[in-house]
Amino acid sequence: MTAQTDVAYHARRHGRWHWSEIAFWLFLLACGFIFPSRYLIMTEVVRLALFALSLDLILGYAGIVSLGHAAFFGVGAYAAGLLSAHGIITEPILALVVAGLAATVLGFATSFLVIRGVDLTRLMVTLGIALLLEALAERFSDITGGTDGLQGIDMQPLLGLFAFDMFGKTGFFYALAVLFLLFLLARRIVYSPFGLSLRAIRNNPLRAAAIGIPVNRRLIAIYTIAAFYAGVAGALFTQTTQITSLDVFAFDRSADLMLMVVIGGTGYLYGGLLGAAIFKLLQVGFSTITPQYWGFWIGLVLVVIVLVGRARIHAAALFLPNLVLRQIGGRKAVVALSDSEAP
Amino acid sequence: MTSILTNLFDGVAYGMLLFVLACGLAVTLGLMNFVNLAHGAFAMAGGYVCAIMVNQQGWPFFAALPLAFVASAVIGIVLERTLYRHLYARSHLDQVLFSIGLAFMSVAAVDYIMGSSRIFINLPDALQGQFDVFGVGIGRYRLMIIVICGALTALLQLVLAKTRFGSRLRAAVDDPRAASGLGINVPQVFAFTFAFGCGLAGLGGALSAEILGLDPYFPLKFMIYFLIVVTVGGSSSITGPFLASLLLGIGDVAGKYYVPKMGPFVIYTMMIVILIWRPNGLFGRTAAR
Numbered sequence: 060m061t062a063q064t065d066v067a068y069h070a071r072r073h074g075r076w077h078w079s080e081i082a083f084w085l086f087l088l089a090c091g092f093i094f095p096s097r098y099l100i101m102t103e104v105v106r107l108a109l110f111a112l113s114l115d116l117i118l119g120y121a122g123i124v125s126l127g128h129a130a131f132f133g134v135g136a137y138a139a140g141l142l143s144a145h146g147i148i149t150e151p152i153l154a155l156v157v158a159g160l161a162a163t164v165l166g167f168a169t170s171f172l173v174i175r176g177v178d179l180t181r182l183m184v185t186l187g188i189a190l191l192l193e194a195l196a197e198r199f200s201d202i203t204g205g206t207d208g209l210q211g212i213d214m215q216p217l218l219g220l221f222a223f224d225m226f227g228k229t230g231f232f233y234a235l236a237v238l239f240l241l242f243l244l245a246r247r248i249v250y251s252p253f254g255l256s257l258r259a260i261r262n263n264p265l266r267a268a269a270i271g272i273p274v275n276r277r278l279i280a281i282y283t284i285a286a287f288y289a290g291v292a293g294a295l296f297t298q299t300t301q302i303t304s305l306d307v308f309a310f311d312r313s314a315d316l317m318l319m320v321v322i323g324g325t326g327y328l329y330g331g332l333l334g335a336a337i338f339k340l341l342q343v344g345f346s347t348i349t350p351q352y353w354g355f356w357i358g359l360v361l362v363v364i365v366l367v368g369r370a371r372i373h374a375a376a377l378f379l380p381n382l383v384l385r386q387i388g389g390r391k392a393v394v395a396l397s398d399s400e401a402p
Numbered sequence: 403m404t405s406i407l408t409n410l411f412d413g414v415a416y417g418m419l420l421f422v423l424a425c426g427l428a429v430t431l432g433l434m435n436f437v438n439l440a441h442g443a444f445a446m447a448g449g450y451v452c453a454i455m456v457n458q459q460g461w462p463f464f465a466a467l468p469l470a471f472v473a474s475a476v477i478g479i480v481l482e483r484t485l486y487r488h489l490y491a492r493s494h495l496d497q498v499l500f501s502i503g504l505a506f507m508s509v510a511a512v513d514y515i516m517g518s519s520r521i522f523i524n525l526p527d528a529l530q531g532q533f534d535v536f537g538v539g540i541g542r543y544r545l546m547i548i549v550i551c552g553a554l555t556a557l558l559q560l561v562l563a564k565t566r567f568g569s570r571l572r573a574a575v576d577d578p579r580a581a582s583g584l585g586i587n588v589p590q591v592f593a594f595t596f597a598f599g600c601g602l603a604g605l606g607g608a609l610s611a612e613i614l615g616l617d618p619y620f621p622l623k624f625m626i627y628f629l630i631v632v633t634v635g636g637s638s639s640i641t642g643p644f645l646a647s648l649l650l651g652i653g654d655v656a657g658k659y660y661v662p663k664m665g666p667f668v669i670y671t672m673m674i675v676i677l678i679w680r681p682n683g684l685f686g687r688t689a690a691r
Contacts, residue, residue, distance in 0.1 A: 352510040
């Protein structure tokens with residue numbers, strides 16, 4: 060077997076749908092029927108999951124550390140909010156796409172700034188862009204509603220059939236459908252040759268360039284795509300909560316997002332989804348214990364994760380499931396994280 | 403005309419303060435290449451120690467300042483020995499996560515102990531008010547800041563350039579392996595420098611309570627300012643961060659005075675432009691390490 064067919068064989072085998080993945084999505088769908096009283100919080104998890112998926116695309120697959128991913132979330136949120144509040148587009152799906160595209164434009168424009176320089180410069184530039192947008196949104200509070208938030212967001216029924224109800228049932232299934240579609244797209248992207256080249260760049264940019272991968276162009280592309288995802292997540296936020304305010308740009312949002320991706324594991328798509336769910340559970344758990352000071356415990360979780368080592372924690376978390384899977388499906392069924400852990 | 407000079411004066415005072423706050427970070431981030439987003443937490447610790455001593459124990463302000471330095475330095479060295487030193491060799495992502503975690507914890511802890519409202523330090527009468535020099539309003543407190551921070555800057559420069567410890571530090575930073583081969587105890591030098599930087603941040607935190615405001619969100623609110631000083635200033639010497647601090651201080655004060663509606667917009671734009679133009683900072687020396 061030549062090296063090339065070997066790579067293609069492995070890539071294709073990894074790209075195949077695993078039965079546990081199908082079970083995962085069926086479980087998510089089932090959640091909508093099992094817990095009818097928890098729609099609002101489940102919608103939030105789904106939204107966060109989409110946002111985390113977006114960061115995982117650039118952090119886990121391309122190795123770009125971003126501290127300002129909330130910028131795109133915020134732009135998507137405000138775009139959807141403004142479109143609807145001024146009655147320009149009240150059809151939710153169209154508004155969602157337009158809001159995502161608005162974030163895409165911003166992502167493309169800023170990607171040129173981000174790919175320059177090393178980790179530290181990237182951190183600063185991404186953080187700076189998010190802060191800049193927050194300052195802008197505050198400055199033009201006559202348009203954005205400032206700290207009071209943008210109100211009067213009213214959506215047409217979804218597909219003309221399903222109205223957004225106060226229990227959030229429509230919102231949940233809508234968000235879940237969007238997440239699933241975008242997940243399919245992301246899955247297609249990361250298992251494509253394009254996705255493989257991104258991993259090569261993450262592992263060693265110099266070597267990737269040496270074998271002929273146009274590093275900068277690939278990074279611009281994935282950064283722009285991730286911006287679209289974040290924008291859609293932001294738009295979902297606006298559409299399902301029917302309000303948006305300045306805190307969509309807040310630094311905490313970017314930092315929390317990073318925590319989600321890290322909890323779930325970087326560099327495999329389900330990491331973001333699982334991380335979002337675990338993060339939300341932690342947040343709800345901590346804030347029922349100490350409503351005001353849950354930030355302390357979240358911080359502690361971060362510190363412990365780093366000190367123990369991310370790879371070790373994931374190995375420990377996967378130990379029991381793998382033990383079971385090995386009994387049922389043999390060695391092949393074992394779940395493992397992708398090749399190398401840290402970007 | 404006089405308003406320009408007054409603004410310039412305030413800007414210089416602000417910039418000097420930022421320098422004292424951030425120069426510890428210039429060492430950890432610029433020289434040791436460790437992304438420490440929790441640096442503001444050390445400054446906050448110093449500020450709160452000073453506030454407690456002055457307001458509750460009745461210490462004189464000038465006696466509490468050194469204590470703020472010592473308290474932050476002690477916290478710094480304890481954390482360095484127990485936690486930070488394990489992370490020097492880790493990826494930037496790990497360092498970012500770890501230090502954000504510490505910053506979150508410090509915010510919640512101070513909120514829990516001291517309450518979430520802004521805290522003021524009772525200043526002696528001699529430091530209040532302002533006087534005029536040729537029509538330029540000079541705030542006494544700001545003048546004191548310029549004097550203290552100016553002296554500290556000169557002292558730092560002297561220590562780095564002239565003393566044995568300074569040359570050891572420079573050697574350890576330039577090439578840790580060669581330095582340890584020459585018998586320099588590199589971890590010890592780093593630990594000492596880290597503690598000293600934290601101490602300076604604590605002193606800065608105590609001084610800044612009056613100007614920047616001190617509340618539990620201090621570490622997150624001013625994190626970006628410290629980072630700007632270091633990334634824009636570069637890391638080749640302390641002159642770079644010093645000049646960057648002055649630039650930032652004057653720019654921020656002038657921006658708030660002349661275009662108040664644009665708020666922090668001026669600063670962030672300036673930072674992004676400078677970083678795009680020179681990714682290693684205005685006064686950077688080497689390529690990315």
